[in-house]
Amino acid sequence: MPLTKQAPTRQAITLKGSTNLVTEFFKFAANTILFQRGVYPADDFHMVKKYGQTVLVTQDLALENYLDKILKQVNTWLLTGSVTQLVLAIISKDSRTTLERWVFDVNLIEPPADSSEPAPAKPEAEIQAEIRNILKQIVSTVTFLPVIDQPTVFNILAYTSESADIPADEWVDTDPLAIEASKSQQVKLRSFSTDVHRIEAMVAYRYEG
Amino acid sequence: MSYLPKTPSRHRSRSETKTPLTPSLATGLNSLSTALPGQSSPTKFKADVSINPFLMSQPPARRATSRPVSPIKRTTSGAIQVSESLQRQANSGVVRKGGVESRLDVITRDYVPPKPEKRSKSQPTRDPRDRFITTRDTTDDVAATLDMMSLNPRSASPGHTARLAAAAGVPLNRRVLAYHEPPPASSSDPLLAQAREHVRPLYARPGALPTSTSTTTSKGRKIATLPERVLDAPGMVDDFYLNLVAWSSLNVLAVALAESTYLWRADTGEVLQMGEAPEGSYIASVDFSNDGQFLGVGVGTGAVELWDVETHTKLRTMAGHSSQVACLSWHQHTLTSGCGDGSIWHHDVRVARHKVGELMGHQGEVCGLKWRSDGELLASGGNDNVVNVWDGRVGDVASRTRSSARWTKRNHTAAVKAIAWCPWQPSLLASGGGTSDATVHIWNTTTGARLHSLVTPSQVTSIQWSPHRKEFMTTHGYPTNALMIHAYPSMERIVEIRDAHDSRVLWSALGPNGDVVCTGAGDENLKFWRLWEVPKAKKGKEVKESSRMGTGSTSSGILSIR
Numbered sequence: 018m019p020l021t022k023q024a025p026t027r028q029a030i031t032l033k034g035s036t037n038l039v040t041e042f043f044k045f046a047a048n049t050i051l052f053q054r055g056v057y058p059a060d061d062f063h064m065v066k067k068y069g070q071t072v073l074v075t076q077d078l079a080l081e082n083y084l085d086k087i088l089k090q091v092n093t094w095l096l097t098g099s100v101t102q103l104v105l106a107i108i109s110k111d112s113r114t115t116l117e118r119w120v121f122d123v124n125l126i127e128p129p130a131d132s133s134e135p136a137p138a139k140p141e142a143e144i145q146a147e148i149r150n151i152l153k154q155i156v157s158t159v160t161f162l163p164v165i166d167q168p169t170v171f172n173i174l175a176y177t178s179e180s181a182d183i184p185a186d187e188w189v190d191t192d193p194l195a196i197e198a199s200k201s202q203q204v205k206l207r208s209f210s211t212d213v214h215r216i217e218a219m220v221a222y223r224y225e226g
Numbered sequence: 227m228s229y230l231p232k233t234p235s236r237h238r239s240r241s242e243t244k245t246p247l248t249p250s251l252a253t254g255l256n257s258l259s260t261a262l263p264g265q266s267s268p269t270k271f272k273a274d275v276s277i278n279p280f281l282m283s284q285p286p287a288r289r290a291t292s293r294p295v296s297p298i299k300r301t302t303s304g305a306i307q308v309s310e311s312l313q314r315q316a317n318s319g320v321v322r323k324g325g326v327e328s329r330l331d332v333i334t335r336d337y338v339p340p341k342p343e344k345r346s347k348s349q350p351t352r353d354p355r356d357r358f359i360t361t362r363d364t365t366d367d368v369a370a371t372l373d374m375m376s377l378n379p380r381s382a383s384p385g386h387t388a389r390l391a392a393a394a395g396v397p398l399n400r401r402v403l404a405y406h407e408p409p410p411a412s413s414s415d416p417l418l419a420q421a422r423e424h425v426r427p428l429y430a431r432p433g434a435l436p437t438s439t440s441t442t443t444s445k446g447r448k449i450a451t452l453p454e455r456v457l458d459a460p461g462m463v464d465d466f467y468l469n470l471v472a473w474s475s476l477n478v479l480a481v482a483l484a485e486s487t488y489l490w491r492a493d494t495g496e497v498l499q500m501g502e503a504p505e506g507s508y509i510a511s512v513d514f515s516n517d518g519q520f521l522g523v524g525v526g527t528g529a530v531e532l533w534d535v536e537t538h539t540k541l542r543t544m545a546g547h548s549s550q551v552a553c554l555s556w557h558q559h560t561l562t563s564g565c566g567d568g569s570i571w572h573h574d575v576r577v578a579r580h581k582v583g584e585l586m587g588h589q590g591e592v593c594g595l596k597w598r599s600d601g602e603l604l605a606s607g608g609n610d611n612v613v614n615v616w617d618g619r620v621g622d623v624a625s626r627t628r629s630s631a632r633w634t635k636r637n638h639t640a641a642v643k644a645i646a647w648c649p650w651q652p653s654l655l656a657s658g659g660g661t662s663d664a665t666v667h668i669w670n671t672t673t674g675a676r677l678h679s680l681v682t683p684s685q686v687t688s689i690q691w692s693p694h695r696k697e698f699m700t701t702h703g704y705p706t707n708a709l710m711i712h713a714y715p716s717m718e719r720i721v722e723i724r725d726a727h728d729s730r731v732l733w734s735a736l737g738p739n740g741d742v743v744c745t746g747a748g749d750e751n752l753k754f755w756r757l758w759e760v761p762k763a764k765k766g767k768e769v770k771e772s773s774r775m776g777t778g779s780t781s782s783g784i785l786s787i788r
Contacts, residue, residue, distance in 0.1 A: 079410035087405050101400065175403045183403065191404040 030138060035213035036095040040088050042148050042209070042216065043121065047084060047105055047173070048074045049155050050119055054107055054162070056171050068149045087173050090184065095214070098125050099181035103173065106194040110168040115194045115223065117162065119155075122217040126210065139212055147209030151218055154206045161204070162222055200225050424662055449711070449721045453753035454742065457490065459483055464748025466643065466660070466687065466703075466732060467552045467593050467609070469511040471746045473735035474518035478535060479744060481752065482509035487523060489535065492737070500538045504529070513554035515561075520575070522561045524551030530563050532575055544573050544580045555604070557597040557618065562604060564592025570606055570616075587614045587631045594645035598652060603632070603671055605655050607642025613657045615671050633674040639663040644700065646689040648714075656698060658686025666700060666712075680717045682710065687732050692758045693740035699757060701745055703730030709745065711757060727751060 030038070045067055052062045052073040057080065062073040075081055094100035105119040174191065177183070206218035461483040462470065470482040479490040485503040490496070503509045503525050511524035520541070523531040528547030533540050549566030556562070560582070561573045570592055572583035590609030597604050597618065604616040614631035640660030648654035653672045659665050664685055668678040685703040692698060696714040707730055709723040727747035734745045741758050 077410070083405075083407075083409050090405075171409055172404055173409075177401050177403055179399050179401060181401070183401075187406050188403040189406050191402055193402050 030141075030212045032096065032213050035211040036092055038144065038211055039095055039123070039214050039216060040092045042151075043091060043103060044084060044088055045072050045074070045148075045152060046119075046121070046155060046218075048072065049152055050105055050107075051075065051080075051171060053156055053159050054117065054169070055165060056107060056169050068145050068152065070149055070152070072152065090188065091175060094175065094177055094181060095123065097181070099178045100175050101178065102176035104176070104194070106172045106174060107165070107169050108172060108194065110170050115196050116165060116169065117220060117222045118194065118196060120219045120221065122219070124215040124217070126213055126215055139210070144209060144211055147207065151207045151209055151216075154218075158204070158206075158220060162220070163224060196221055196223050447720070450756050451721070451723045453726075454756050455754040457752040457754075459746065459750050459752045462746060462748065462750045463508065464729060464732070466641070466685075466730075467510075467591060469513070469524075469553050469733060470509070471733040471735045471744060471752070472512045472514050472521070473737055473744060474514035474521075474535070475516065475738045476514075476518035476535070477738055478514070478518065479735065479752075480512045480514060480521055481746065482512050482523070484508055487512060487521070487533070489521075489538075498538065500535075501531075501533060501540055510550045510552045511554045511563075513556055513561075515556045516558065520556075522554045522556060522563075524554050524563055526550040528565065530554070530561065530573060532561070542575070542580075544575075546581055547571065553592055553595040555595045555597045557601040557604075560601075562595060562597065564588075564595040564606060566591045568592060568608060568610070570595065570604075585614075585616050585631070587616070587634065588612060590641070593641055593643040594657070596645045596647055598647045598671075599649065600652065602652075603647075605645050605647065605657070605671070607638075607645045607657055609641040611638045611640060611642060611659065611663070612636055613638065613642050613645070613655075613667075613669070615655065615669075615674075633671075635667070635669065635674075635676070637667055637676060637679075638665065640685070644686045644689040646691050646698065648691045648698075649693045650691075650696075654691075656689045656691065658682075658689050658700060661685040661703065664702075668714075678715070678717050680712060684708070685730070687730065688734040690734055690736045690743055693736075694758055694761050697758070699734070699743060701726075701731040701734045703732075707731055707747070709743075709755060709757075721757075723755070726753065726755075 048062070049072060051057050052059065052075075057075060057077065061075050061077045061080070063076045064071045065074045066072075067074075075084075091100060091103065100123055102123060103121045105121075106115050107117040107119075108115050172194065174194065175188070200223050201221050202224040203219060203221040206220060208215060208217040210216070459481055462481070463484060468482075472480045473492075474480070477492045479492060480500075481488050481490065485508050487500045487502075487509055489498050489500050500521070501523070503523075504527060507526040509523055510526050511522075513522045514520070514535070515522070519535055521533040521535055523533060525531060528545065528549055528551060530544040530547070530551055531540055532542045532544070544561075547563065547565040547567070547569070551563045551565055553564040554561060559574060559576050561575050562570060563573065564570050568586070568588035568590055570585040570587070571581055572585075573580040574582045585604075585606070588606065588608035588610055589612075592606055592608050594607030595604070596606075602618045604618050606614045606616065608614070613635040615633050617632050635657075638657065638659035640663035642657050642659055644656070644658030644666070646656045648656070653670050654677075655669045655671050657667050657669065659667075661684070664682050666678075666680040666682060666686055666689065667676055668680075669675065670677050682700060682702060684706045686700050687703055688701045690699045692711075697711055697720060698714060700710050700712065702708045702710065706722075707725050707727050709721075709726045709731065711720040711722075712718065713720055726745060728749035728751075729747050731745050731747045733747075734743050736743055739760055741756060741760050743755050743757050744752055745755065746752050
């Protein structure tokens with residue numbers, strides 16, 4: 018088939034490439050949330066140019082390493098397709114109640130089995146624009162999310178399949194940290210997709226109005 | 227009839243029509259209906275009975291067959307398959323509104339056990355709404371419910387498991403995993419947090435502070451926000467740790483300018499130089515004895531000098547301290563000195579072996595020292611952020627004895643220079659911390675309790691209680707360089723005089739009448755502020771008293787100068 022038609026500069030995105038893209042997105046999304054929601058003091062963050070905009074990324078080494086360790090495992094899971102959802106929960110430090118849940122659904126896009134020709138590759142610029150839109154949306158959520166005036170901590174949950182390989186002693190089964198249905202509000206955020214993955218974002222927050 | 231919608235069979239059929247379940251579940255339901263001979267018949271039958279269905283006797287076999295959904299009874303069904311929609315509901319950790327409650331209802335009502343015959347006969351008129359709780363058979367049903375709660379797919383009905391999973395937000399056939407260690411604390415870098423804390427007051431510009439105007443006064447009371455008088459004090463050292471201003475009961479102000487001490491008589495305006503520090507040294511502190519006859523002078527070399535105010539002569543030098551004596555406090559014949567090495571000495575000025583006591587309780591320089599007027603207690607504040615209160619009884623203590631503080635407080639987070647005893651409630655002590663603390667704490671010295679705390683915009687350099695009002699005054703450093711008056715129990719700000727000096731206000735002294743405060747600062751000015759009025763009713767008495775004692779009023783003295 019017309020291989021020449023494909024852009025010679027960039028090949029269609031592979032699973033590995035898409036996984037890296039998604040993992041990287043999680044890193045910046047998590048950093049943005051931690052900064053915007055004030056989980057860590059603003060001084061801990063520095064500006065980095067990414068996706069054609071400035072993103073605030075932590076420079077706290079301990080936190081950086083912690084996120085790296087988590088994202089490394091997420092990356093492995095993404096490669097095997099065993100993670101279906103990632104959740105960043107913001108929890109009150111004192112009362113341990115969940116205040117916000119940032120949910121990222123990970124869906125694998127099944128290539129149509131019968132078509133011999135692969136679907137046209139999505140240009141990276143388009144993917145980046147979608148990611149940029151999500152990050153912008155996360156920033157803009159501070160306008161409607163309730164003000165958090167108490168010290169908070171965060172936790173990252175991974176929803177994996179039953180059969181996923183789980184490094185012993187590193188990942189443990191846990192409570193989903195759900196917010197009671199009667200006290201929660203949800204806002205669906207934008208989504209982005211690569212050729213392999215589709216990430217849908219959603220934020221649920223405690224609101225007892 | 228109100229009972230009817232709660233019959234198990236009706237609900238089961240309703241849920242089937244509402245949410246399309248997986249084939250396996252549907253077959254399960256089919257087999258269930260086959261197990262029940264005539265699934266709709268009990269419903270119909272009960273519907274026909276218009277008063278109470280349980281009054282009607284049921285065949286004994288019905289009891290076993292009408293509970294096939296009980297997980298214990300069900301032995302079939304292996305690994306379950308859940309429909310896509312249910313799985314999606316289960317996956318989203320947040321419980322969906324609306325659908326959840328109805329689903330929960332389905333679950334609970336599905337397990338309503340049929341009423342046993344004998345009980346329905348004994349309690350025929352029971353309200354059917356709480357029936358399933360109150361008439362539940364004991365062990366079997368509890369076990370069944372618990373078993374169902376465990377979400378074990380092998381024993382529980384698949385539909386229920388899925389709905390329960392959806393209701394609880396626990397995904398089915400999924401694991402919710404979290405990293406084994408919690409995320410690092412935000413103040414993971416203590417140095418950074420510390421540095422941030424240190425520069426915090428520097429970012430606080432006057433404009434950024436709560437009030438935009440330079441002066442705020444409370445209702446009804448007018449307080450002059452300009453000094454009544456300004457004296458030039460050239461060479462005044464801009465050092466937080468020194469105490470260079472003292473005002474005696476004889477209405478004489480002592481000021482140390484670098485290496486010399488000056489006296490300024492408030493009633494005549496006469497200025498005279500009293501003495502100088504030894505060559506190459508400087509004066510670190512001055513304090514008048516209670517009767518105003520003697521001036522104690524602490525010198526940078528560690529010597530403590532005693533001067534006669536009347537004759538302007540040095541009476542004696544009491545050496546012994548190893549570094550500068552930055553604070554002094556008198557009680558009768560005892561002159562107590564706080565030293566740069568953290569030691570506090572009691573000097574009996576009458577005897578040759580002047581050192582009659584040593585108090586060791588500070589790791590850093592002693593920067594605040596005050597006797598209570600009755601001499602029972604001595605309060606000290608140090609550069610180690612500690613406030614100590616000592617027992618004042620020193621008379622019979624041998625010179626080598628070292629005593630320990632009656633109590634020690636470590637609430638301040640910066641050097642404690644400002645220390646003041648309340649004149650109208652002897653147990654009250656106020657202490658104020660330096661730049662990174664900027665907090666005033668009020669203590670009950672009898673119990674050692676912290677009664678009040680007041681956070682101020684900048685470092686607290688001194689505190690003076692008003693003798694006539696339930697108020698106290700604080701002086702502050704950068705960035706406000708302010709004088710503030712606070713009401714006592716309410717800690718309300720009565721007045722704030724911003725930029726009272728061009729640099730940080732370091733020292734303050736209260737006049738003998740208790741109405742004028744003199745402040746000194748690094749801008750080489752002494753300013754006199756009339757902050758309080760002497761109450762009129764008392765005034766006559768006091769003036770009389772003071773004239774009898776031979777002391778002039780501060781106010782009249784200042785007004786009469788030049």
